[in-house]
Amino acid sequence: MNHDSTPTPPATEVVSTHSVFGAPCWVSLTSRDLEATQDFYSAVLGWRWRKAKLGEHFRVALVDDVPVAGIAAVAAMWQMAVAWTPYFAVPSADDAASRARERGGTVAVGPLSLPPGRAALLADRDGATFGVWEGELVGNWENWRQAAPAFVRLHTRDAFDAAIFYGEILDWASDRPGCCEVHYEGGEVVLRNRGDIVARIESGALEAAPDPTIRPHWQVHFSVPDVAACAREAERHGGSVLGKAVDEAVLRDADGAQFTVTSRPLR
Secondary structure (H helix, E strand, O other): OOOOOOOOOOOOOOOOOOOOOOOEEEEEOOOOHHHHHHHHHHHHHOOOEEEEEEEEEOOOOOOOOOEEEEEEOOOOOOOOOOOEEEEEOOOOOOHHHHHHHOOOOOEEEEEEOOEEEEEEEEEEOOOEEEEEEEEEOOOOOOHHHOEEEEEEEEOOOOHHHHHHHHHHHOOOOOOOOOEEEEEEEOOOEEEOOOOEEEEEOOOOOOOOOOOOOOEEEEEEEEEEHHHHHHHHHHHOOOOOEEEOOOOOOEEEEEHHHEEEEEEEOOO
């Protein structure tokens, strides 16, 4: 497993993973070419950029001055895969890493101290990569949720087994105030935080056997006003369209990282 995305540490803020936990709180992309990556996502998603504290190979993407994603142009230099990775808020990155290891997952990187917090890159039992972040969040969590990422979806072989794994690591459906709620809706396991859908886990029909051909992975979905326009810009800037509907399209950027753009409502 590759340590796909080193998280870009957030600026100091009052909202922390001690009050918002278990939900996705950041997304990060590992790429090969910083300028090409910035040009692609500026054209497709309208992002602007600022430098990150981790160094010249890192950038933070902005939507209306709200930080929405981290870019790490280190894939070639560090021989890592090009991919989007979601990070989940946890009270303790060390505890989350230990829980993942105890339950058959893998700890690829960390936990590392990245002021103002700690981070680790993990993989679940089926190899899907995800991160955990402990500490102060990027800006205002509600603004981040509305500015770009709509939700993340895990494509896996057994949604219920995956939900148990993640629930035990991230304290889903616990008795802690503010924890995420787990539901079964429309053939998927759905994670809600404060009423909004923040993650989905799918593995096909409830009665069907797990599909051995699925390569489990987390797919990041970005909320956009015009799916067709994003698809056109992706193709114009060296990317491709892997699947398209009226309100959603699966895209691949010029480096090969997959992501989804959607105009569907969050609830």
